[in-house]
Amino acid sequence: MSVRDYLRERFFPHMWCPGCGHGTVLNALLRAVEKLGLxxxxxxxVSGIGCSARISGYVDFHTMHTIHGRALAFATGIKMSRPELSVLVPMGDGDALAIGGNHFLHAARRNIDLTAIIMNNRIYGMTGGQFSPLTGYGCFGTTAPYGSVDHSFDLVELSTSAGASFVARSTTYHVIELAGIIEKAIAHRGFSVVEVMSQCPTNFGRRNQAGSAVEMLETYRKQTVPLDSEAAQTSPEKIRRGVFVEKKRPEYTEAYEEMIRSATGES
Amino acid sequence: MPKNKPKVKEHRIERDWCKGCGICVHFCPKNVLDLDNEKKVMAARPEDCICCRLCQFRCPDLAIEVVCED
Structure with a gap:
């Protein structure tokens, strides 16, 4: 299979802006799926609402475009009834952590075997640039014309403490690493979280003097370091990338099956 | 014996899909690509291509594919 075989080509060119990182996430995701031979x-x-959520329209899998923030709730239902399927849940930063923050925490706590891919562009792009829980202190949005006074979540720490058994971060600059991480996340048995720093030149970049898509990618290159590198030790102010958590914990659908067996007296 | 360098056959470009963001042009390590006067990507110096495929992997529009000889 080639990557193009997984696309619904009739919907191309896609609706994302020129230079939007979300297309690069789609690109890496398809390569990961191809590598796994799925x-x-x-x-x-299963996706919710927002620019990121439009990704489900472009892939030729089983797809559901659901309601804002609740993609994980729909995905949980699908996984419970058909645990043999691989369920991928791409979300935006606002979709996952503001509107769907509660679903996110509890999916991680349950360790249900879903792959959450959070395309973090630090803004609500589709609705015109309102600030999100990952915009960051001092950054600008249409609803933060003088700079946001809200501090960001650290998605990696949040997911880890909520109980996700696979947690990773990459960027749309580091595309080979990104495809490898998504591949591992899909193969992982349990709740996997992949944060992808994904540029929004239109609504975040413009308001924050972050430059063009090319310049935003240059920033990802300069401002991030591999987790286990020497640079991560010497430059603690830089954002770390890589796989932060990869551990075995009882998976939710398996535990549920086990409970049914024990309750009905089958062993 | 050094391995033979991979040789490019073709840069397959979907002109209708390309939005001219210039990511592939800027990050190509061998400066193979350019935007033409319609702001669409073109392989201006294909002979310099080393088949690293970084343009193909980074393209947000999935508009470029590097076809190499095996």
């Missing part, structure tokens, strides 16, 4: 019919992609 069949289209073995994958369900």
């Amino acid at each position: 069949d289209k019919s073995e994958i369900v992609m």
